Amino acid sequence: MADPDGQVIVGLEVHCQLDTKSKLFCGCSTDYRNDGPNTHVCPICLGLPGAMPALNRRAIEYAMKVAKALNCEILNESEFSRKNYFYPDLDKAYQITQYDKPLAEGGYLEIESDEGGERKIRLTRIHVEEDPGRLVHMGNVERGKYSLVDYNRAGIPLIEIVSEPDMRSPKEARKFLNKLRATLEYLNVFDSEKEGSIRVDANISITGSERVEVKNITSYKGVEKALTFEVTRQKNLIRRGQKIERETRHYLEARGVTQAGRSKEQEHDYRYFPEPDLRPLRVKSWLDNIVLPELPDARRERFMADYGCSLNHARTLTGELKLANFFEKVVASDKRGLSPLAATWIADTLIGELNYRDMNLDRIEPAAVTGLVLLLKAGTITDKSGVEVLRIMLDQQLKGEAAETPDAIVKRQNLAKTAGDTGAITAAIEEAINENPKALDDYRAGKSGAQNFLVGQVMKKTRGKADPAELNRLLTEALKRWEA
Amino acid sequence: MAGTITFEPEDRYNAFLTHGKNVSHGSGKLAGVAVAIKDNITTKDIETTCASKILKGYVPPYDAHVIGLLKAEGAAIVGKTNMDEFGMGSSTENSAFGPTLNPCDTSRVPGGSSGGSAAAVAAGMVRMALGSDTGGSIRCPASFCGIVGLKPSYGRVSRYGLIAYSNSLEQIGPLGKTTTDVSTLMSVIAGYDRHDTTSQNKPYNHTPDAKIKGLKIGIPQEYFGKGVDPQVGDVVKRAIGRLEELGATTVPCSIPSMEYALAAYYVTCTCEASSNLARFDGVRYGPAPDTKKPWHDAYTEVRSAAFGTEVRRRIMLGTFALSSGYYGKYYAKAQVARANVRADFNRIFKDVDVIAGPTMPTVAFRLKEKSDPLSMYLADILTVPANLAGIPAISVPCGKSEGMPVGLQIMGRMFEDERIVDVAYAYEQAVS
Numbered sequence: 022m023a024d025p026d027g028q029v030i031v032g033l034e035v036h037c038q039l040d041t042k043s044k045l046f047c048g049c050s051t052d053y054r055n056d057g058p059n060t061h062v063c064p065i066c067l068g069l070p071g072a073m074p075a076l077n078r079r080a081i082e083y084a085m086k087v088a089k090a091l092n093c094e095i096l097n098e099s100e101f102s103r104k105n106y107f108y109p110d111l112d113k114a115y116q117i118t119q120y121d122k123p124l125a126e127g128g129y130l131e132i133e134s135d136e137g138g139e140r141k142i143r144l145t146r147i148h149v150e151e152d153p154g155r156l157v158h159m160g161n162v163e164r165g166k167y168s169l170v171d172y173n174r175a176g177i178p179l180i181e182i183v184s185e186p187d188m189r190s191p192k193e194a195r196k197f198l199n200k201l202r203a204t205l206e207y208l209n210v211f212d213s214e215k216e217g218s219i220r221v222d223a224n225i226s227i228t229g230s231e232r233v234e235v236k237n238i239t240s241y242k243g244v245e246k247a248l249t250f251e252v253t254r255q256k257n258l259i260r261r262g263q264k265i266e267r268e269t270r271h272y273l274e275a276r277g278v279t280q281a282g283r284s285k286e287q288e289h290d291y292r293y294f295p296e297p298d299l300r301p302l303r304v305k306s307w308l309d310n311i312v313l314p315e316l317p318d319a320r321r322e323r324f325m326a327d328y329g330c331s332l333n334h335a336r337t338l339t340g341e342l343k344l345a346n347f348f349e350k351v352v353a354s355d356k357r358g359l360s361p362l363a364a365t366w367i368a369d370t371l372i373g374e375l376n377y378r379d380m381n382l383d384r385i386e387p388a389a390v391t392g393l394v395l396l397l398k399a400g401t402i403t404d405k406s407g408v409e410v411l412r413i414m415l416d417q418q419l420k421g422e423a424a425e426t427p428d429a430i431v432k433r434q435n436l437a438k439t440a441g442d443t444g445a446i447t448a449a450i451e452e453a454i455n456e457n458p459k460a461l462d463d464y465r466a467g468k469s470g471a472q473n474f475l476v477g478q479v480m481k482k483t484r485g486k487a488d489p490a491e492l493n494r495l496l497t498e499a500l501k502r503w504e505a
Numbered sequence: 506m507a508g509t510i511t512f513e514p515e516d517r518y519n520a521f522l523t524h525g526k527n528v529s530h531g532s533g534k535l536a537g538v539a540v541a542i543k544d545n546i547t548t549k550d551i552e553t554t555c556a557s558k559i560l561k562g563y564v565p566p567y568d569a570h571v572i573g574l575l576k577a578e579g580a581a582i583v584g585k586t587n588m589d590e591f592g593m594g595s596s597t598e599n600s601a602f603g604p605t606l607n608p609c610d611t612s613r614v615p616g617g618s619s620g621g622s623a624a625a626v627a628a629g630m631v632r633m634a635l636g637s638d639t640g641g642s643i644r645c646p647a648s649f650c651g652i653v654g655l656k657p658s659y660g661r662v663s664r665y666g667l668i669a670y671s672n673s674l675e676q677i678g679p680l681g682k683t684t685t686d687v688s689t690l691m692s693v694i695a696g697y698d699r700h701d702t703t704s705q706n707k708p709y710n711h712t713p714d715a716k717i718k719g720l721k722i723g724i725p726q727e728y729f730g731k732g733v734d735p736q737v738g739d740v741v742k743r744a745i746g747r748l749e750e751l752g753a754t755t756v757p758c759s760i761p762s763m764e765y766a767l768a769a770y771y772v773t774c775t776c777e778a779s780s781n782l783a784r785f786d787g788v789r790y791g792p793a794p795d796t797k798k799p800w801h802d803a804y805t806e807v808r809s810a811a812f813g814t815e816v817r818r819r820i821m822l823g824t825f826a827l828s829s830g831y832y833g834k835y836y837a838k839a840q841v842a843r844a845n846v847r848a849d850f851n852r853i854f855k856d857v858d859v860i861a862g863p864t865m866p867t868v869a870f871r872l873k874e875k876s877d878p879l880s881m882y883l884a885d886i887l888t889v890p891a892n893l894a895g896i897p898a899i900s901v902p903c904g905k906s907e908g909m910p911v912g913l914q915i916m917g918r919m920f921e922d923e924r925i926v927d928v929a930y931a932y933e934q935a936v937s
């Protein structure tokens with residue numbers, strides 16, 4: 022029965038562009054994003070009368086890599102079918118895809134479940150298909166004067182990975198997607214940074230109610246947002262005693278909401294039948310030649326074993342191929358010595374600073390982070406100064422200024438710890454106490470926050486260079502004097 | 506470029522939709538030979554319409570694979586020939602640009618759908634022509650116009666650039682006045698093409714050989730039974746008698762699966778056609794739709810206006826047959842029937858080398874005589890089995906009935922196109 026506190030059940034259909042050099046059925050380059058519309062086209066991907074598809078073997082190899090990595094079974098014989106429907110971006114008025122004989126079936130992907138620990142999300146199937154073109158609306162879809170069609174994207178190879186309804190929350194769905202992205206990147210068959218390289222349709226239901234399909238999710242964050250919106254919407258409906266309609270809804274990324282499809286005419290009959298211009302695929306034997314690289318799970322285990330990373334750090338660092346490579350470069354000169362600090366600084370600090378600036382990891386050199394970690398390890402600068410050095414380095418990149426080494430920044434900004442220079446710290450303490458008599462009164466009254474407040478004041482005066490341990494020792498001494 | 510030929514035919518039969526006047530050509534096996542091309546074969550810079558209003562004005566930016574091969578051997582591509590719209594018909598009456606007339610009797614149809622190519626050859630306007638054969642579209646007009654036409658084994662000639670009507674059934678093939686010309690043209694167009702992954706690496710390098718002593722010919726009873734004009738049957742039987750005189754022996758046989766052949770053929774080809782022709786929606790080809798209308802309304806309007814009656818009928822039949830809930834009843838069943846036809850041929854070909862019978866159940870009928878679509882469909886009964894099985898079949902003139910040509914059809918084992926060419930050649934030599 023409908024229960025607003027029922028279990029959330031999520032299944033995903035993920036479409037990913039395979040990063041091949043040429044399209045799925047013709048020789049056109051897939052590198053179209055910086056070129057004008059309809060510049061990467063030929064009779065085949067334009068669907069000109071008489072043109073025929075010829076399968077790009079590389080795309081099948083890529084898809085099989087994915088299937089193997091996701092523990093799927095390659096079918097002895099699979100085939101391409103036509104999915105017939107009219108839409109102006111579909112040049113042949115059918116999409117060549119796979120229907121009842123997909124490339125692979127079964128398989129699973131392990132994610133960190135909400136309860137902690139790993140959980141297997143079962144997969145239904147993986148199939149290969151071509152991307153349609155793209156419509157560019159002049160103005161707005163409803164009121165615009167006209168739309169233009171760009172067929173550059175038509176024929177880009179896609180794989181569709183269909184999961185079983187095994188996820189139990191929007192968060193798990195996002196984790197699934199992130200893990201899938203990492204796996205595809207490790208396999209070197211996918212470029213997550215290309216715009217539109219991933220598109221997701223999600224099925225979501227609450228036990229006892231109908232299932233709703235949410236289409237048109239085009240970002241990793243979008244999956245969690247769209248599903249969170251749906252969970253709230255559906256639970257509210259159930260609470261009000263209303264029924265959940267079985268329907269297809271569209272996710273509007275800009276507004277973070279889902280919207281009902283316009284009408285029932287969306288219920289297509291795709292009239293699938295086998296593509297007569299392509300022969301059935303018998304490729305199972307290719308598996309023997311497919312060697313998988315190290316995948317995220319294995320790398321995570323290795324990071325824990327070799328670098329002593331915590332589970333959480335290892336998970337974060339190996340969650341993206343680039344980040345994992347970056348980390349290994351940073352610590353290459355001294356694995357054991359640098360790893361603990363580097364893991365913390367990259368996983369906890371660097372990622373946050375990059376996200377804050379909407380910057381890509383490519384913008385910072387591993388050597389720069391190594392330099393920073395060395396300074397921290399030697400005790401030359403405090404953690405606080407470390408953050409400042411990092412921010413300066415990132416801002417220099419962002420502004421396109423000449424990059425300084427961490428050493429140079431520490432020198433120029435005079436950020437080295439004032440170790441041994443107790444005079445400066447003592448002077449700052451005296452000043453701070455004199456300026457804040459209330460803090461002293463509080464301290465005398467036994468209020469615990471007073472000393473911390475003064476530490477902050479002294480840090481400010483020494484611009485963060487004071488060694489925290491030294492500062493605390495000297496402040497305690499000084500306060501004792503005042504107490505006396 | 507090696508030269509230019511002047512091509513100024515008096516086209517009394519409406520065989521051509523487009524033709525050049527001064528046509529350049531290269532050198533090679535076909536240097537300077539005028540070759541006409543059915544208008545569903547894509548020709549770079551030459552309008553290609555499939556005899557449909559929806560493709561009026563469409564000038565392809567690329568050549569079909571076979572056109573490239575013809576040019577490489579020096580052929581002069583003189584023009585594009587009339588046909589039933591998108592290949593859908595057996596009379597060339599279903600052309601948006603008027604019917605082609607039979608040069609043997611202008612009150613009669615030339616057959617179809619490659620009627621323009623056959624008429625152009627029969628009238629002597631060109632020495633040879635290319636057609637396409639989905640269910641008899643080369644052999645039928647060859648038979649009706651009294652010339653030779655070959656439907657090659659499926660996969661022997663690249664279909665790249667052939668505007669698809671029914672991909673799994675059709676082949677491009679040669680038409681000519683003589684078997685030798687047909688064989689020569691076949692040697693130019695056959696072979697593997699990486700752009701057509703259903704094509705086979707089986708080039709055709711053959712010179713016809715008239716020695717057929719010891720050849721075993723299967724004579725299927727269905728080819729002389731109900732629906733076949735007895736006079737046509739008699740002409741064909743006499744022709745087979747000539748082959749026996751040349752040293753061949755005949756063996757009676759039966760193709761029981763023929764009972765379902767026509768149904769299997771029409772289900773398959775209409776299904777595939779409904780999908781193939783969906784791209785003609787007015788966005789890229791055909792008359793510009795009214796842009797003020799929602800796109801699906803504009804599509805409906807363009808497609809209703811620009812496709813002919815027979816094309817619309819077949820699109821609707823195919824769309825219905827592929828609809829959810831009907832696929833298993835129609836398309837899937839048709840494929841079973843196809844497999845049965847193939848199995849019948851395989852069984853018969855264990856005992857015989859070729860199968861012979863009439864190409865068409867009748868001689869060329871009169872214009873507008875077959876106004877009922879079903880009676881027109883029945884005309885394909887003797888040609889569709891070869892398409893369903895993928896095997897090669899040739900039609901060679903073998904006499905007359907009612908003063909009109911009759912075609913002898915010879916079918917062979919898969920990829921034994923050479924053998925049926927030899928049989929046709931032997932007959933031709935014997936009677937010339």
Ligand SMILES: [Zn+2]
Nearest residue numbers: 047049063066
């Ligand atoms: Zn292309």
